Amino acid sequence: MSINAPVNKVFIDKWKAYIKKPGRTTNDPMEAHYIGFNLWVKAVEKAKSTDVDKVLEALPGLEVPNLTGGMARMLPNHHITKPVYIGEIRADGQFNVVWKTNGTVPGDAWSDFLRSARTRRRTGSS
Numbered sequence: 440m441s442i443n444a445p446v447n448k449v450f451i452d453k454w455k456a457y458i459k460k461p462g463r464t465t466n467d468p469m470e471a472h473y474i475g476f477n478l479w480v481k482a483v484e485k486a487k488s489t490d491v492d493k494v495l496e497a498l499p500g501l502e503v504p505n506l507t508g509g510m511a512r513m514l515p516n517h518h519i520t521k522p523v524y525i526g527e528i529r530a531d532g533q534f535n536v537v538w539k540t541n542g543t544v545p546g547d548a549w550s551d552f553l554r555s556a557r558t559r560r561r562t563g564s565s
Contacts, residue, residue, distance in 0.1 A: 440465040441526060441534040444508035464532065470506045477503040478513055509543055518546025 440451060450473065455461050479494065481501045486493040498513045505511040511519045520543035526534030 441536065442507045442524065444506065446504055446508055447506040450506055474503055474505055474511045474519060478511070478519075511543070514545055516546070516548050518548055520545050 440447075451465055454465060454469075455463065478498060478501055481503060482494045482497040483489055485501065486497040488494070495517075498517065499515045500513065502510045502512045505521060507522050507524075509522055511521055513519055522542065523540045523544050524534075524536050525538040526536045528534055
């Protein structure tokens, strides 16, 4: 909610009008659902089907707007690209952005810093 982007403002305004509670805030999981649903719609259109396997096959490479003013892209590992923001919490519960990436960062299924993740990455197990 703290990100100053026109698309985010439109999303927040529409959501507050829908729930009729102007003091409510939005959050990162809401953006994740916004991105995920829009990716699903594009994948269904590309696959010309709602069949799960066909939709999953259609997802990699698709892009949709995120709420920070950029684009989220579905990667072959089924994680998305997103910008990263670091912020200071204000007294009102919102954030002042103190650092952000230049562009988006690819989502990674496993942390390179966990020994068990290195094994999973090599074997593909979960």
